[in-house]
Amino acid sequence: MDELVQNLRIACHECDLLVTIQTLDAGATASCPQCGHTLAKNTPDGLNKALAFSLAAAISLVFSNLFPFLSLQASGLEQVMTLPQSAYELYLDGYWTIALLVMGPIMGIPALMLATLAAIVIPLMRSQPAEWLIPAARFLFFLNPWSMVEVFVIGVLVSLVKIGAMATVILGISFWAYIAFAICFIAALTNVDQTLLWRRIEALQT
Amino acid sequence: MTDAHATVTHKRKLSGVWVVPGIALLMGIWMVIYTLQSQGPEVTITFSTAEGIEEGKTKIKFRDVEIGLVESAGLGEDLETVVVVAQFEKEAESLLREDTQFWVVRPRIGRGGVSGISTLLSGGYIQIAPGTSNSKQTEFIGLEEPPQTPSGTPGVRVILTAKRAGMVGVGDPVLYEGYTVGWVETEVFDPETRTLTYEVFIEAPYDAYVRTTSRFWNVSGVHVSAGADGIDVKMASLEALIAGGIQIGRPEGIGEGEPATNSTTYELFEDYAAAHARPYHHHVEFVVEFPQSVRGLLPGAPVEFRGLPFGRVERIMLDELTSGGLGQNDQRAIPVLISLTPARLALPDTAASVDNLRDTIRMRIPQGMRATLATGNLLTGSLYVSIDLYPNAPPADAERVVEGRPTIPTIESGLGGIEQRISLLLDRLNALPLDETVTELQGTLAGVNKIISSDEMQALPETLDQTIEELRVTVASFSADSELQARLLPTVTELQRTIVSLREVLDTVSEQPNSLIFNREYREDPRPPAGSQ
C-alpha cells in the first residue's frame, strides 16, 4: 500500500484544499486538515475482505429471497410474505412505482453493486488489468448513494412494532438472511475506500 | 560494507475472513436441505372449479391441522377441469391412499343446512378424508361436494326403494326414535321400473338397531292426516321438518330378526301409518252393506269394536253393487269390504284366530251384533265402521254371503239417527198449537190497547202535572231565602251555643263527677300526712 500513497497529492472534496498524504499505514485514516473530511482510509487486507464479504452478502441475498420473510397471524388468518412475492404483488396491484422504489434500493442496486465490486476487486487482486475496471468503478460509486439496505432493516423493525401490536408476527428465515446480507454488505463496502481503489486502478491500468 | 538485501517475500495466505462467506454458504445450503426434507409428497387433485382455491394460500387440513398447501391451480389440458398441485408435509404421507377423498370447504347452502361459513373470513381450504385402502396414490379427483359419508366411517349401508319421489333427498337424516343415526347418501331414479332407489348409511354404533325386520318410513315435514280416527299431526324432528327424513322402526309384535347387512333392501313407506299398517299377517274379510250414504267412508278407515280398532275398511265394492247380490230389502245398500285382524284383539296372529273370530261374529249376529257407520271426524265428515251389540236390533240373516265373504248386518245410526231426530223435532214443532196461541196473544194486545186509550189514562198526565207543581211550591218554601230559613237560622245558632256550654259542663262533670251537686272544688295539692308521733 505504501507505494500507492507515497506522497499522494489530492484536493479535498469538500474544501478543495490541496493536501499531500505522505504515507498511509494499514489501518490509518487520512483527513483534511482544514475541514476534517476523510480523504482516504487504509483498511488492512481490504481487497480480500471486500471480496469475502461481498460473496457472503451475495449468498445471503439469494437465500433471503427463497424463504418466507415475515408471516402474520391474526385471529386464525395467516399471511406469509416473501420478498419477491411482495414485489410481484405490489406490481400486480398497480403499484409498480412503489415496487421499483422499494425493491431497487433494497435488492437490485445492492446486487448490482456486489457484482460490480467483485468485477473490480478480482482483477486488482490478481493484478490483471481489465478494460471494464474503470467503467465498473464509475458505476459502483454512482450506485453507492442509492443503496438503502440499512434503512430497510430499520423500516422492517418499525413495521414489526406497528403490526406486533395487533397480530403475531413471525420472523422468517429470509428475515435473518437479509440481516446477514445487510451486515456483510456494509462490511464489504467499508473495506473499499474510493480514493485508494482508484489509485489501485490507476496503478494497474497505466 | 552494506548488508545484503534481504529477500522479502509476501506469503500469500488466505485471509481468515473467507470463513464468513463459507459460513453463509453452509447456512444457506443447510436451510434449503432442511426445508426440502420436511416436505412431503406433491399431490395432484382435479376439481371442476377453482372456487375457494388460491395459489400459495389455500391450505389442506386434516382434523383442522394444516398438512399441506396449494402450490398451483391451473386449467387442465382439456380446459374442462382445474388441476391443483399441492405440497404436503412429510407426516401426511400416510394419509394419501387410493380411497382418500378431497373436497373444498367453502360456504354452502344446501338441503342439509348451511356449512362452511367460517371460510367467508378465513378463506376456503381443502379437507381430506383419508382412506383405508392399502395402496398409496398421489393423483386424485376431488369431490365437488363434501361426501355424505367420509370413507372409512363404520356403519351399515342399506338400500331403500320407493314408488314416489320428493319424499326425501340426498343428505336427509335417518332417525331412530327421533335421533339422527344416519343419512341418505344417493338417490337414483329408474325410469323403467319407475322406482326410486336410495342408498342409506347408518353410522355405528346405531347400525345395530337396523334389523332384517326393520321398517323405514318417510317422516319429512309435518304429517297431517285426517281420517276417521281424528286429525293426526306428526312431526319427527326439527331437522326432518325442514329437510326431510326417514325413520326406522319396528311395528309392535314383530320380532327383532337379524342385524342388517350391507345392501339389504327395504321398502320406503310413505308414512307411519303405511309402515305400521300390516304388521299382522292374518285377517278375515267381511262385507257390510249400508243402506245409507257412505260418503266420507274411505279405504283405510278403521273398523272398531266399541272403540277398539281391530280392522280396516278395504274398499267400497262398487263392482258388486252393480252386479247381483244387492242389499237386504233395500235397493240402495252399498257393500263395503272390511278386513278384521284378530291379532288386534290380542288374539294370536294365526289362522286359527281367524276362524275363531269369524265364528264368534257369526254367533253374535243373532244376539244383536251389527255394523254401523259412525262419524269419525266432524271436521272432515269422515266415517268409520263401528261393530257393536244392539240388543233391540231387528233380526237379520247371519248366513248371508256376498262375493264369497260372510256379512255382518247393519243398522242405521249416527248420521241416520240425527236425521231422524231432526224430523222428529220438526214433527213436534208441527204439533204445537201455534194458531191458538197467536189468537190469544192478539186478544191480550187488544185489551192492553183499550186500557191505554181509556179516559183515566189520558187524564193521567194532567194529574201528574198538578202534583209536580205542588211539590215544587213546597220545596221552594224550604229554599235558602224563604221565611222558614230566616226563622230557622237563629234557632240553630242558639242550639249551637247551648251545645258548647253543655260541653263545658260535661267536661267538669267528667273531672269531678260530684260537681253536679256540689260546687266545683279545686283540689289542693296532696299533702303528705304528718308523722304519727
Next chain:
Amino acid sequence: MSAFPPGTAAAEGLASCHTCAKLSPSSLHHCPLCGSALHVRMTDSLQKTIALVITAVILYIPANVLPIMTTTQLGTPEDSTIIGGVVLLIHHGSFPIAAVIFIASVLVPTGKLIAICWLCLSVSRRQNTSFEQRTKLYRATEFVGKWSMTDVFVVAILVALIQMGGLLNITAGPAAIAFGGVVIVTMLAAHSFDPRLIWDQVETTND
C-alpha cells in the same frame, strides 16, 4: 475573475475529479483516468440545488396531504397520512416508534431542505464565517438523506403483509410515491450542492 483561496486546487489551476480524485489541469473537460466530467466547481451548483429544493417542496405538499396508506377493515376504508400515522401511534402509546416516524418523515426532510436552503443562501451572500460548521452541516445533510425512506419501506411492508381479504387490508396511497420522490429529490439536491463553494470565501490571513 474571482480568485480562489490559496492552497486550493482551483487556485493552482487544477481540478480534482469528483469520482477518482485525480488532479488534472482545469483546462481539461474530462478526467484522463476515469473519463468523468471534470470541473473546477460544479456548474450552476446553486441554481440546480435551489431548483431541486423547490421541486422537493412542491412534492412535499401532496406527500403530506394525500393519504400514504388506506386501511380497509371489514369493508370500511380509512385513509391515513404521514402525520396522521404519527398521531395514531402516539394515541396507541408507541412513543418511540412515533418518534422514529416523525423524525424520519417530517424532521429530516424539512430539516434537510432548510439546511440546504441556508447553505445556498450563505454561499450566495458570500458568507465568510463559520466554514467548518457549514461543512459539518453539509456532511450531516448528505448522510441523513436516505433515512427518510423509512416510512416508504414501512408502507411497502405493511401493504405486502396485511392482505387478509375482507377482514383487514392495507393499500398504498399516492403520498407514498410523492414522499419517495421527495426523498430522491432532496438527495439529488444535496448531491448537486458543491461544498467547496463554502470555502471559496475564505480570506487569506496575511501573515
